[in-house]
Amino acid sequence: MKKLTGPKLLVGDACSCPDLEYVTRFRATDPVVALVRGAQRYLVVPNLELGRATRAARRCRVLTPAQLGVPLGQQRLIREWAVALLRRERVETVTVSPTFPLEVARGLERARVRLLVHDTLFPARAVKTEREIRQLRQSQRAAVGAMRAVIGAIRESRPRRDRTLIWRGKPLTSERMHLEIRRVLLDANCSAPMTIVAGGRQGADPHEAGHGPLRANEPIVIDIFPKHNGHGYWGDITRTVVKGVPAPPLRAMYRAVRKAQEEALRTVRPGVSSAGIHRRVVECFSEHGFETGEADGTMYGFFHGTGHGVGLDIHEAPNVGRARTRLRAGHVITIEPGLYYPEIGGVRIEDTVVVTKDGCRLLGRCSKRLVV
Secondary structure, X not given: OOOOOOOEEEEEOOOOOHXXXXXXXXXXXXXXXXEEEOOEEEEEOOHHHHHHHHHHOOOOEEEOOOOOOOOHHHOOOHHHHHHHHHHHOOOOXXXXXXXXXXXXXXXXXXXXXXXXXXXXXXXXXXXOOHHHHHHHHHHHHHHHHHHHHHHHHHXXXXXXXXXXXXXXXXXXXXXXXXXXXXXXXXXXXXXXXXXXXXXXXXXXXXXXXXXXXXXXXXXXXXXXXXXXXXXXXXXXXXEEEEXXXXXXXXXXXXXXXXXXXXXXXXXXXXXXXXXXXXXXXXXXXXXXXXXOEEEOOEEEEOOOOOEEEOOOOOOEEEEEOOOXXXXXXXXXXXXXXXXXXXXXXXXXXXXXXXXXXXEEEEOOOOOOOOEO
């Protein structure tokens, strides 16, 4: 990838623009502006954030709109912050991300600033430092704790005659488990705005959150991906469990998914192509007789990537799929093969690992037993 050497402009908050937090270490709750120009970094914040930003921002010159000469009547307009900063620094061309705010972009163009768009402004984000790995491990362990709580509830539950599971005197539902996940994560100072607890045929849709009663003898896909409220790094883990007796086709699916994940994890090491890892997973499923296709507008089999990078975004570089990315020590990725058939449901197993100099290391450990 060609190294970007020109000025880079960032606009947003900690949620909408993780690059901003990566560069400045400042967790902006409201939109701010940052300019990276070689070793120089500028951060423009509202007056009420000046003290916090001055303390928290890393190697940045912190400014306010007033200090940039933005007129009082325009000090609520982020585009005017950006225009004033670039004029002050005599910058005529900047590189921005594809998600750069349109309204700010139009304001810059009216001010005769040339905008270049690049998919990846800071490629170094993909290779984590030891500090970042510790933070990712903390989030992953929180995810594991929540996973154990959900699996424990399913294990404690008892089925009715209609196979509906009962836990602590009430029906065990996806909604109850979503709440349980959030309760456990809160104790670890993490939040998860979205989680997946999808039972039965709902699990055949990989991103179905799940709703309604959970039942015995059916697969339950549990996907937990929390963000730490303090440092902003994510964790990600998925397990599939059954309370009761899984049918033979479901057992075969689970064996194939677990084997595919084991094969992929053994393959992970520096220098290996992520496309090669994905290809091995596809081959493994084929060897076990599980094909991928489409019927009546619905996909079946294995139809997503093998994994993705994890950091200040839940999905970031490197992609572990068809893209030919060479893994490097310090990459933090998920390995999450899955099989999905509408008449049965889904099976997915996911772990987050850090690539080491000779392989990979799990950031959190959790049982992979199908029957609980």
